[in-house]
Amino acid sequence: MTSLITSAILNDETPGADTLATRLAYSMAIVRFVNDLVDSLDVTLPVYHLAKMLGIPLYFVEIRHTATHDELPSLELLRQVGVRARTWLWDNYWAKIEEPFASAVFGTEIETEVKTLTREWRRLRRDSLTKEVRRNDISVYGQQYWNLVNLFVQHQAGDERDMIRVFLTANILVPTDGKSVTSRIKLYGPLLKVLAGNGFVDRLVEALIEHLVSLEGNLEIEASKLVYDTLDTWAEVLFSQSEWFQDPEFVLSIVLGQIHAMSLKHLRVFITSLVEANRFILPRRLAKVRAAAQVWEGATEDKTAIEQVITEVENSLRINQAELDDNTMTFWELDTEWDPSHFIGDCS
Structure with missing residues (x-):
C-alpha cells in the first residue's frame, strides 16, 4: 500500500507527467489502500462500517467509492488524499513497527489513565449527579467538568478500543464492588452522551x-x-x-x-x-x-x-x-402567488 501511494506521489512530481495516468495511479493506490485494510478484518460488513471499526477516516472510503463507481476524482483532490493516506499509514503502522511491545505498554497506560480520570469524574459528580452543565458554563465547576471531558475525548482518540475495554471490565460501568448499577448509570450516562458524538x-x-x-x-x-x-x-x-x-x-x-x-x-x-x-x-x-x-x-x-x-x-x-x-396538482397550482405569465415571450 505504502509503495503504491508513494509511487503515485513521485509520478505526480515528475515534470510533464500525464494527468490522466497520474489520476489513475492515485485512484488505484487509494482503492488498494482501503480494500487491503478492510479485508484484513475478514468480516462481512459494508466497507463504511469496517473502516469505522479500523479508525480509517471515511473520506478515504468516499474517494474509493467514487474512483470505483463514478468518474475519477480531480487531480487536486487525489493529491491531498494521497498525502493524507501516506501520513495515516506512517502514524498507524510504520511509526510503531520498531516497538513490538508498545501496544501492550500503551494499553496498560491507557487503563491506568482512564481509571484515574474516572476517579476524578466520580469525585466531581458525586454530590451533583443530576446537575446539567452547559458548554458555555464558565463557573469553576463548569470548567472542571469540561476539562475532564476533554481529557476523556483525548484518550478516546488515542486508543478507543482499550478505553472501551477498561470501561466494561475495570469497575467503571460495571460495578464489581457491590455498588448499584443504577448509580453508575446516573454517574456515567452524561459522560457517554458527550462522547457519543463520534x-x-x-x-x-x-x-x-x-x-x-x-x-x-x-x-x-x-x-x-x-x-x-x-x-x-x-x-x-x-x-x-x-x-x-x-x-x-x-x-x-x-x-x-x-x-x-x-x-x-x-x-x-x-x-x-x-x-x-x-x-x-x-x-x-x-x-x-x-x-x-x-x-x-x-x-x-x-x-x-x-x-x-x-x-x-x-x-x-x-x-x-x-x-x-392525492397530490396531483402542479406546484404552481399549490402556490397561489406563483405567476408564470412573466415568462411569456422569453422563449423566442
Whole structure:
C-alpha cells in the first residue's frame, strides 16, 4: 500500500507527467489502500462500517467509492488524499513497527489513565449527579467538568478500543464492588452522551453485547450472573437513547445479528426509541425486525410491543403514500402567488 501511494506521489512530481495516468495511479493506490485494510478484518460488513471499526477516516472510503463507481476524482483532490493516506499509514503502522511491545505498554497506560480520570469524574459528580452543565458554563465547576471531558475525548482518540475495554471490565460501568448499577448509570450516562458524538456509544454497545453473549454459558456462576445482569441493564439504557448513536442503522444490524437471551427485549427497546428519534431508519428493516420478533424466544409482551411499533410505522408509510397519490396538482397550482405569465415571450 505504502509503495503504491508513494509511487503515485513521485509520478505526480515528475515534470510533464500525464494527468490522466497520474489520476489513475492515485485512484488505484487509494482503492488498494482501503480494500487491503478492510479485508484484513475478514468480516462481512459494508466497507463504511469496517473502516469505522479500523479508525480509517471515511473520506478515504468516499474517494474509493467514487474512483470505483463514478468518474475519477480531480487531480487536486487525489493529491491531498494521497498525502493524507501516506501520513495515516506512517502514524498507524510504520511509526510503531520498531516497538513490538508498545501496544501492550500503551494499553496498560491507557487503563491506568482512564481509571484515574474516572476517579476524578466520580469525585466531581458525586454530590451533583443530576446537575446539567452547559458548554458555555464558565463557573469553576463548569470548567472542571469540561476539562475532564476533554481529557476523556483525548484518550478516546488515542486508543478507543482499550478505553472501551477498561470501561466494561475495570469497575467503571460495571460495578464489581457491590455498588448499584443504577448509580453508575446516573454517574456515567452524561459522560457517554458527550462522547457519543463520534460513534463512541455505537462501538461501546457492540463490545458490550459481545461481552454479554460470551457470558451466557457461565450464568451458574454468581459473579458472571451479576456482570451479565449489569450489562443487560446498560444495554437497555443505551438502546433507549438511540439519538446517542452516530449510525443507528449499524447498531440495529448488531441487535439483529447477535441472538441471545435478551435479544427480543433489546430489539423492542431499540426500535421503540428509533420510532421516536430516528423514524426514517426503521422502514428499511421492517421485514427483518418482524421476522426476528416471530422467531426469537422471549416475553409475549415484547413481541406484542414490537408488532405495535411495526404496525405504527407501516400505517405512517401508507398515510404518507396516500398523501403523495392525492397530490396531483402542479406546484404552481399549490402556490397561489406563483405567476408564470412573466415568462411569456422569453422563449423566442
